[in-house]
Amino acid sequence: MNKLKNILLLVLLVSSTIAFSQTKESAIKDATATTKANIDMDFDTVIKHTLPAVLDMMGGKDAALQVLKSTMEGAKAQGLVFEKAEVIKVxxxxxEQGQSRCIVEGYTQMTMSGQRVKTKIHYIGIYNDVDKYWWFIEAKQLNNKVLANKILPNFETALEIPEDDVQVEKI
Structure with missing residues (x-):
């Protein structure tokens, strides 16, 4: 009888750990870590949380890493300064389609070339069941059916994908 209780307890612990990993809180945690990593130029973390199909389209992980580094270094050399970046909500x-998904709303405020750019951007989070963390992709990319089919073939969702909002003001 004790052996049966121990097995049931183990099953409960394992299943609660799996369920906990796929929570809204874990999506917020991973999205926040990815946002911070982007600002800190920690591109290994950004790559980790990028949907693998996007990395494949960029020529693989190493090529994507080089693109991210050179793009950000070029922007910073031209005066890009992040003032604020945060996850607003999840x-x-x-x-859906065997995946846990969510919409992440982020906000970024930056300056460059005498302008302040405020961006509200949306991502689709897809839970990586194997490695137990979230992948993200810009939601607007999946509004393009041709691109969406290359990234996530036969992608369907009931999630409402909001429009991004970009505001530019002179400073």
Whole structure:
């Protein structure tokens, strides 16, 4: 009887750990870590949380890493300064096509070339069941059916993908 109780306890612990990993809180944590990593130029973390199909389209992990580094270094050399970057909210999770998904709303404020750019951007989070963390992709990329089919063939979602908002002001 004790052996049966121990097995049931182990099953409960394992299943609660798996369920916990796929929570809204874990999506917020991973999205926040990715946002911070982008600002800190920690591109290994950014790559880790980028949907693998996007990395494949960029020529693989190493090529994507080089593109990210050179793009950010070039922008910083031209005066890009991040003033603020944060995760605003994460939608409720949904289970679709065998994946846990959510919408992440982020906000970035930066200056460059005498302008302040304020951006509200949306990402789709897809939970990586194997490695137990979230991948992200710009949601607007999946509004383009041709691109969406290359990245996520036969992608369908009931999630409402909001429009991004970009405001530019002279400073």
């Amino acid at each position: 939608s409720e999770l949904t289970k």
